[in-house]
Amino acid sequence: MLSSVxxxxxxxxxxxxxxxxxxxxxxxxxxxxxxxxxxxxxLIVLPGGFSYGDYLRCGCxxxxxxxxxxxxxFANKGGLVLGICNGFQIxxxxxxxxxxxxRNKYLRFICKDVYLKIKNNSNTFYSKFKKDIIKxxxxxxxxxYFVKNDELKKLQDKNQxxxxxxxxxxxxxxxxxxxxxxxxxxxxxxxxxxxxxMMPHPERMIDKYLSGNDGSLFFNNIKHKLSI
Amino acid sequence: xKISIVVTxxxxxxxxxxxxxxxxxxxxxxxxxxxxxxxxxxxxxxNENNYEKAKIMAEEICKxxxxxxxxxxxKIMDNS
Numbered sequence: 253m254l255s256s257v258x259x260x261x262x263x264x265x266x267x268x269x270x271x272x273x274x275x276x277x278x279x280x281x282x283x284x285x286x287x288x289x290x291x292x293x294x295l296i297v298l299p300g301g302f303s304y305g306d307y308l309r310c311g312c313x314x315x316x317x318x319x320x321x322x323x324x325x326f327a328n329k330g331g332l333v334l335g336i337c338n339g340f341q342i343x344x345x346x347x348x349x350x351x352x353x354x355r356n357k358y359l360r361f362i363c364k365d366v367y368l369k370i371k372n373n374s375n376t377f378y379s380k381f382k383k384d385i386i387k388x389x390x391x392x393x394x395x396x397y398f399v400k401n402d403e404l405k406k407l408q409d410k411n412q413x414x415x416x417x418x419x420x421x422x423x424x425x426x427x428x429x430x431x432x433x434x435x436x437x438x439x440x441x442x443x444x445x446x447x448x449x450m451m452p453h454p455e456r457m458i459d460k461y462l463s464g465n466d467g468s469l470f471f472n473n474i475k476h477k478l479s480i
Numbered sequence: 481x482k483i484s485i486v487v488t489x490x491x492x493x494x495x496x497x498x499x500x501x502x503x504x505x506x507x508x509x510x511x512x513x514x515x516x517x518x519x520x521x522x523x524x525x526x527n528e529n530n531y532e533k534a535k536i537m538a539e540e541i542c543k544x545x546x547x548x549x550x551x552x553x554x555k556i557m558d559n560s
Contacts, residue, residue: 309548316545345548352550359496398493398551432494 253278253478256293258323258339260285260314265300265336265455272455273297276471285317294478295332296323298339300391300453310353310394311341320346332474333447334377337392340439340449349442349449350407351399356392357432363391365464366430368438368452369418372411375445381473385422386415386466388452390430390438395451397433397440407440414439414448481526483538484557487547488519522546531559 255278259266266282273280273295281291285303290296303314314320320342327333327348335343343349356362370384399407407413416436419428429436431451439450457467489495495517502516524541528534535556542554 308545312545312548344550352548354493354551355496357494357496359500400492400550 253295253475254291254293255280255295255297256283256291257281257297257299258283258285258317258319259299260301260303260317260338260342262303262305263299263301263338265338265453268453268455269297269299269336272458272467272471275458276468276475278475283319285314285319287319288322290319290322290326293326293331295334295474296326298323298333298335298342299455300337300339303338303342306394309345311338311343311345314338314342315345324348327442327447330444330446332377332478334474335447335449336453336455337390337395337451340451341394343447343449348447349440350403350412351397351440353394353451354396354398354432355394356396356430361391361393362395362430364389364430366390366438366452367418367420367422367428368415369422369424370415371413372441372445374411375441377414377441377445377448377470378473381469383466383469385418385420386469387457387464388454388466389456389463390452392431392451395431395433397437397451399434404434407437410443412441412443412445413437414441414450481529481531481534481559483524483526483534483559485522485524485538485542485546486519486555486557487522487542487552488517488555490551490553493551520546 454467454470457464498516547554
């Protein structure tokens, strides 16, 4: 299984992601944003961080990088693409995912563990999940997901909502919404469900002694699907 | 030629920074201000002396990069 992590100037979760992928059996390559060719790969990951210092809009300048044309080509052919945090912001700016990420509603950088309700386990990223509520870490200033109402309806109808912020019991409510995201949305899929953008960081939850193990479920599941 | 562009959040999008500025103005005694929207201002220097042509170029640039049309509107200012 081959993975590629795209590195932008200002990425800061790229190495954590590489460590996580390698722990779960991927042979990973780091790919510089200015490269024009992708290595052979089964999964592309756009990591968290602050690409280009969040200039203009978060993820905007990164989304115009040379390698992104190849990422779009790869995604359009059905390849698996995962964007975490700033990677999610880049995917929406690149037009691979609908909507956009606004500044957090209460104007604070949020850094904490959250519970997430998995909304759709009929795709590669979640198919073998035994749990439907997981705990992951978030750390962002612009995670307030926004789409227009007609677009939101389309996401719901096509099962494109990946997960929603909830409390420990799975209750999705205003009080479990950390950043003001519409309908508590924490992650979305594209139409074909091969591109996933999410604000939470699974790569930070891969060791039960250090943080938690729900990120391991996530990576194990992708590995399982790709190795069939 | 210089072209000026203002990018603002669309009306239906919440602007928490604008809201905080409005509340601060209220607290400072500016009671007449009941709404503030914050935006971005750009100045482009273009190798083009025809305003109409420059405006078309600027329009394309706004759509391609300067504004995220999901949440933002852009306005190209009149040449004056």
